[in-house]
Amino acid sequence: MTQLTLFADIILPIAAPIAYTYRVPLMLNDFVCIGKRVVVQFGKHKIYTGIILKIHTNPPKTGDAKYILSVTDDLPLVTEANLKFWQWISDYYLCTLGEVMSAALPSSLKLTSETKIVLNKYADQQDVVNLDDKEYLIWEGLSIKGELSIKNVADILGIINPMPYIKKLIEKNIINTVENIIDNYKPKTETIVELTEKYKSDQTLLKDLFENLEKKAPKQLSLIMNIIYNENRNKVSGNNINLQQLLKDSNSNQTALNTLKKKGIVETKIINVSRINQKDEKYKQIDFTLSEIQNTAYNQINEKFKEKDVVLLHGITGSGKTEIYIKLIEDTIKQNKQVLYLLPEIALTSQIIIRLKKYFGNDIGVYHSKFNENERLEIWHSVVNKENTKNAHFKFNKIILGARSAIFLPFDNLGLIIVDEEHDPSYKQNNPAPRYNARDTAIYLAKLYTAKTLLGSATPSIETYYNAKANKYAIVELSKRYNDVKLPEILIADIKEETESGTMKSHFTFKLFHHIQKALKAKEQIILFQNRRGYAPKLECDICNWVLHCRQCDVIMTYHKNTNQFKCHYCGYVTSPPLKCPECTSVELKLKGFGTEKLEDEMPTFFPEAKIGRMDLDSTRSKNSYHKILSDFDEKKIDILIGTQMISKGLDFDNVSLVGVLNADSMLAFPDFRANERSFQLITQVTGRSGRTKRGISIIQTKSPNNQIIQQIIKNDYINFYNNEILKRETYNYPPFYRLINITFKHKDINKLHKAASYLADNLKDALGNKRILGPEIPIISKINNEYIKCILVKIDKDISITKTKQLIVNYINNTLTINDYKPLRIFIDVDPY
Ligand SMILES: [Zn+2]
Ligand SMILES: [Zn+2]
Missing domain, CATH: 3.40.50.300 (P-loop containing nucleotide triphosphate hydrolases)
Incomplete structure (x- = not known):
């Protein structure tokens, strides 16, 4: 039987406008499948991890297709629903699929030949012993050099494609990719110390012990006090204190600990501290009933979900929205469906994590860009279909708490998305592309899964409230504070x-x-x-009014007293305080205004x-x-x-x-x-x-x-x-009545910038009419990092097709970039730039 010659369109994590076609080696025919990762060569020397978008039998029209080097996954890493979601983001926000892929995947899932790797210093020594020959060579190389690119690894092994080995080493936790070395890496296991059951349950025994130790063994006493203190704290924070920290905190030592162990007073335990595998039954300790008002709102939400896919919960500050969320989450997971709970910035809401963990214990996974790669990878694998999690230590997660990037997780069976504080500007990603708003994309994501979306806020965004008024969304009001406490x-x-x-x-x-x-x-x-933030927002000359600006940006520099330096909050440039005014040489330089640091001071x-x-x-x-x-x-x-x-x-x-x-x-x-x-x-x-x-x-x-x-x-x-x-908004043609698209030009040569921006603006004015194009204008901040900036704002009314207008804008930008003089310009498109 002759085998078919297959081709696959591959998304690469770069800004290339199209998916590239590669040829599938016959021996891999049975292994390729949409959503799996593959390794391919791109250009002369680079290799990339890409994702299969399409499999077909059509050779590319021009040139020969290169072969796929290897298939990375046994099962698809992203689902077809994911890919559809990516496509929607790419169409709506005018970016490439590669840019969406880049934003969506944790970086160790999208390795390229430039990716740098290092040894994971917390690696399990046992795992290191069990390496095969090639893995050992990589380990050895890293031990000597400290850091290697994947290209270096290819050279060491004498092969083109070392990705399969890299993948295994990452899965074994032996290496890390460099961009992900964030502080506070949590090792997989930790030793903790607890009182033995005997002492836990008998208060008198404990009291006698205290009196006994107070005179004879203060180090042992301090150790026990700290253990008890920590145990009480754990109930709240869910964080276990490890052995080293405990000894440090209690100013005690190993000898004291060993003595207590021998006496049967304390015991050490090795626990799994993997972020999503915490055992912690102790979280399950809060229970509550909804107040009458909360209960009414909860029933209303359920009623309204029967008719509408999106409900806005407009509840004043302190009205107890979280309890209502908890009930809705509970209902959803009872139906064996997943919940995505989006928060503006997860680090900023650890209180909510604690509250939800108390209630749901281990069913909760947290996904946030401040977490390190291993943690993110665990969560990534924890939400896909159970059968897909072949690796036993990846648990299936029903509830994901996340910041905006959590919308990219490969959910199996999503039933509800909650967007808390839906008005928050941090749902919008400004840079790099895709410049998406997580609230708006979440509504589309829910649609893909026929799930429901609940938007919550005390101060809804104008657009959301408008949609609720226009009956596009349903609305439920919660206008009293919990326990009837009055607003301040x-x-x-x-x-x-x-x-x-x-x-x-x-x-x-x-x-x-x-x-x-x-x-x-x-x-x-x-x-x-x-x-x-900072100490004072500006330094001004009292004589000539000169103000200290960043030399790379059109931005006033902020004084930070703790470092005694001025800092640019846009490019990070720092400089020492000048002794005299560079304009008039006066020494009368004064700090003006105040920031948080000065208040504290x-x-x-x-x-x-x-x-x-x-x-x-x-x-x-x-x-x-x-x-x-x-x-x-x-x-x-x-x-x-x-x-x-x-x-x-x-x-x-x-x-x-x-x-x-x-x-x-x-x-x-x-x-x-x-x-x-x-x-x-x-x-x-x-x-x-x-x-x-x-x-x-x-x-x-x-x-x-x-x-x-x-x-x-x-x-x-x-x-x-x-x-x-x-x-x-209606009078001045702003959202929700008009759609806005912002086009930003950046370049070091201000003349080229002016010309290119005018050229594009003129073209757009001809095509769309003068009134729809504002600019080109110089924005409030006209220069960042030595690059000048110009903007064009496109205002799109309901009379013209948004899809056609977007396509037209993209075409005109591409056309502008074909002109030789304008080729080096950087042009960014921001759809809904707010
Ligand atoms: Zn001066
Ligand atoms: Zn600057």
Whole structure:
């Protein structure tokens, strides 16, 4: 029997506009299948991991097809539903399938010859002993060189395609890809210490022991105290303390431990700390019943899901949306379906993780870009069909909690997607492509699985509320706080008035200052919100008004006191404080404005007794620092927490009675059609952190107390806010009435940039009409990293086809890039750029 000659179209993780056709070697005919990964050569020297999009018998029209080098997977890595989803993202957001693949797959699933690998220092020595010849050669090479590219490995082994060996070594946890070396790698197992059952259950025995050890063996006592302390903590945090940490924390040693073990007081256990395999029955300890109001909302949601695929749950801050989510999740997994619970930024919501883990225990997997590769890989494998998880230690996961990239996981049987805080801007990926909005793509994803989508927010985005009003989505309102606690009383502190009357203390109005003192006295906690990080946002010359700018960007540099340096928040460039003004040589250089770091710095002068914490991008760089600040605040080791918008997201602390917004005006003044919406959302969310168990106070400092938005915030008047805003959107042709597409040009040569942008704008104006094209314009930030920037904004009304218009834009851009002079330009398309 003659075998068919097969060809396969392969998606490669690059921005190439098309899938490339490769020839399937006859011996691999039975192994190829849509959704499996293959290794192929691309260009002269490179090899890539790609995904099979299509299998057919048509040779490429031009040239010979190269052969596929190997098939990586036994079973498809992505499903046909995934590929359909990718295609939709590619069509909607005008990017290539390769770019979607790049965003979708954890990086060790898309190796190329440039991928760098290193040894995993936590590798199990036993696994290293059992390597085969080729694997050993790779291990040896890495031991000597430290780091190798996959191309290097190919040279060492003398073969073109070393991917199968690399794959095995990654699966064995012996090597890692370099871009994924993130701090806090969690090894697979850990040793922990616990009290033996005898001492756990008998309090008198324990008490006698304490008295006994107090005099004779303080090191042993300290060890036991720490074990008990940790056990209580674990119930809340779910984090086990390992042996080394325990010995360090208790200032004890191995000898003391061995003695206690011999006496039968403690025992050591080796536990699996794999993120998704935690045993932890102890999570299953909260139970609750919904309040009457919550229950009504829950029933309404179920009713409305019968008619509509998308329901908006509009519930004020503190109304207890999470409990309703939990019930809906429970219902869904009972039907043996999966749930995707999206959160704006998972690191920012560890409280929610803890709450859900308490309820669902091991059924929950968490997926986030801050996690390292092994953790991400585990989750990836944990959501696909059970039969697909041939590797025994990959468990099947029913509930995934994730930030936006979790929409790319290869779900088997999705039943419900919850998009919590659906209005949050961090659902939008700005860079690189695909520039998608996870909320909007989630709605399409749910459709693919005939699943339901629940959008939740206290301050819904204008588009979502419009869709609900237009009956595209159903809406359920939850307008009372849990336990009937009242929303905080919101007070205005007039900065202008207090400046005139001389009652300001640095950045604090007397009103805010007074309430901080009051709260401190009552032993209540305080959150202060200032939406600027760093110490001072600018350095200005008092004589000539010169301002320090980044030399690579059109951006004012921010002063960071802890490093005594100015930093550009766009390109990361840092510089030391200049001694004199470069324009007029004056030494009268002054720091202007204030950021979170300065607030933190000044606090001890005004509130010497208070313990201060700060939460912003600078103080939370590593994965656990965020968690640490929160648990310190939770345990009342911090009285006043200062933060940027990070503190607005879903934090729930019982003891916070005061929230202060230091400067509301800077947000409202932002030149963007969404400035009002963002300010309303952000300030409402921040002030909503106050008074979760009894009524609290929030104070907004502003120079314009009569501003309409501020007045609407005080009255918690979302409806009025929405009505005003939607009218403006309609009048000025903005979403949801018009679609926006932003086209950005970048290049070092400003003349070429001008010419190319004008050329494209003229073409688009001819094709679509003048009124639909704005620009080319120079954006607020006109230069980043020495590249100049220009933008064209396309406004698409309902009279013309969106699909045709998008195609036309792509064609004109491609046409522009064929002109020799414009070829080196970088052009980016952003659909729904907000
Ligand atoms: Zn000057
Ligand atoms: Zn810069």
